[in-house]
Amino acid sequence: MTPREFLAEVVRPNVSEFHANWASLRHAFNAVMAVDALVAHMFVWCVSHRLEELKDINTGTAYREMLAHRDPAAYGLLRDVAKAQKHVRLDFGKPQISGAAQIRTRATGWGEVAWGGGRWDGEQQVVVDLDSGKVRSLQEIVDGALLFLEGEMARIGC
16 A cells, blocks of 8 residues: 555544544544554655655654654654553653653643644543643644645655
8 A cells, every 4th residue: 555545545534533523532543543654654655766765764663753853743742642552651762741641532721722723612622731731632733743744745756
């Protein structure tokens, strides 16, 4: 499956279902894992078609790290959320969250999330409580990471 096929068949449907069910952890986690898995498809595609993109990168993990460094606010945080889902606690590196317990469904109040960054005024939604003390809507993170990755796909031609 090409990255574009994976995007159309798996990623976009999972993200759309999350948009329709923004308070559902199941839909949130499916969207996060699908967007993060897209990076593996991009990496494998680059190995076969754009090896020059991977200069000193020889693993999918290193490719994710490079992308997270380029877009820490969206893809970098999504990668941390994906890792927290898988490992529960994040003990290595410099993640923006320490573990899965920081991802939950709850209402947010006025000013708790950035303007335009999520639902407010009592709406239940999946949020991420960052180690920095900030709160981010997971839907905003998913959308931002996907936008970044689609831009990368266009840039590298896959």
